[in-house]
Amino acid sequence: MNPYVLTIFLSSLGLGTTLTFSSSHWLLAWMGLEINTLAILPLMAQHHHPRAVEATTKYFLAQATAAAALLFASMTNAWATGQWDITHMTHPAATAMITTALAMKVGLAPMHFWMPPVLQGLDLTTGLILATWQKLAPFALLIQIAPTTHPTLLTTLGILSTLVGGWGGLNQTQLRKMLAYSSIAHLGWMIVVLQLMPQLTILTIAIYITMTSTAFLTFNLLSATKMSALTLAWPKTPVITATAALTLLSLGGLPPLTGFMPKWLILQELTKQGLPLTATILALSALLSLYFYLRLCYTMTLTIAPNTNNSTAPWRLSNTQMTLPLATLTTMTLALLPLTPAAQALIF
Numbered sequence: 513m514n515p516y517v518l519t520i521f522l523s524s525l526g527l528g529t530t531l532t533f534s535s536s537h538w539l540l541a542w543m544g545l546e547i548n549t550l551a552i553l554p555l556m557a558q559h560h561h562p563r564a565v566e567a568t569t570k571y572f573l574a575q576a577t578a579a580a581a582l583l584f585a586s587m588t589n590a591w592a593t594g595q596w597d598i599t600h601m602t603h604p605a606a607t608a609m610i611t612t613a614l615a616m617k618v619g620l621a622p623m624h625f626w627m628p629p630v631l632q633g634l635d636l637t638t639g640l641i642l643a644t645w646q647k648l649a650p651f652a653l654l655i656q657i658a659p660t661t662h663p664t665l666l667t668t669l670g671i672l673s674t675l676v677g678g679w680g681g682l683n684q685t686q687l688r689k690m691l692a693y694s695s696i697a698h699l700g701w702m703i704v705v706l707q708l709m710p711q712l713t714i715l716t717i718a719i720y721i722t723m724t725s726t727a728f729l730t731f732n733l734l735s736a737t738k739m740s741a742l743t744l745a746w747p748k749t750p751v752i753t754a755t756a757a758l759t760l761l762s763l764g765g766l767p768p769l770t771g772f773m774p775k776w777l778i779l780q781e782l783t784k785q786g787l788p789l790t791a792t793i794l795a796l797s798a799l800l801s802l803y804f805y806l807r808l809c810y811t812m813t814l815t816i817a818p819n820t821n822n823s824t825a826p827w828r829l830s831n832t833q834m835t836l837p838l839a840t841l842t843t844m845t846l847a848l849l850p851l852t853p854a855a856q857a858l859i860f
Contacts, residue, residue, distance in 0.1 A: 524551035538586035567633025574626035581613035621676035673700025678800025711859035
């Protein structure tokens with residue numbers, strides 16, 4: 513893609529998210545979300561491959577449906593209350609409808625069906641934008657309307673997402689689909705604690721973006737899009753393969769890695785608020801996700817090369833990609849757990 517055109521699309525992505533962040537009126541927020549969606553569509557379809565075009569079409573239809581529902585809900589609220597302000601979302605039906613629309617925007621279960629096939633049809637760089645940056649604007653709106661949303665709705669969406677994210681990834685062999693289900697599971701953790709402590713949701717989003725960016729950039733460096741391609745990673749790049757395995761365990765939430773921090777704090781907060789059953793279900797659902805991360809770790813580190821597999825042996829070409837962002841993100845993904853007391857001091 514032409515660098516100038518790419519700059520325009522990326523700037524529009526930033527503009528759409530910033531507009532939604534800074535708006536207090538539902539129409540402006542909706543405009544920001546629309547700019548965001550329209551800016552990423554050409555990036556998704558840039559390879560002119562049937563799978564990419566299909567993914568772009570699915571994404572457009574899902575986002576357009578969610579945006580229409582959001583606009584309808586905000587108009588219903590304005591009609592009933594005379595208020596277009598985001599923080600004055602007081603009509604119960606409109607609030608439930610707008611929460612559902614935003615859940616569809618980010619890909620929470622049971623409105624998650626578009627996400628795995630869409631992510632599967634994209635290259636890893638565009639997939640990274642879709643799995644991280646595109647979540648920010650809808651979550652900014654969810655955080656603002658959380659005080660007026662029905663707690664049962666948020667908790668149900670959260671628990672469903674963690675379970676679907678865990679179960680859905682169990683039988684996958686495609687890395688992008690695994691990362692899509694991983695995203696759904698992480699979103700579930702964020703949404704459960706949203707009403708109890710929004711600061712903790714923001715911390716979880718920040719750590720999720722760090723870990724997911726590391727995973728996408730690592731797979732991009734290894735040119736791997738399916739599990740069988742990872743079996744040859746160890747003899748080719750042993751250090752990157754070792755850090756990739758640790759990154760996946762961090763995504764699974766194992767101590768002493770960074771991914772344990774949000775899960776630990778969320779379970780602690782749920783227990784403190786008198787919700788031990790919810791905390792137990794979330795903790796058990798994390799085991800489902802951990803299983804498919806461990807499958808990937810086994811494929812990368814415990815299969816012996818030379819081995820028999822169906823994938824084509826990759827050429828050992830010199831690396832031309834930027835590795836500084838990956839090195840920084842990997843360090844953050846693996847080593848931020850000791851900063852938990854500092855994070856607690858900031859958010860409490």
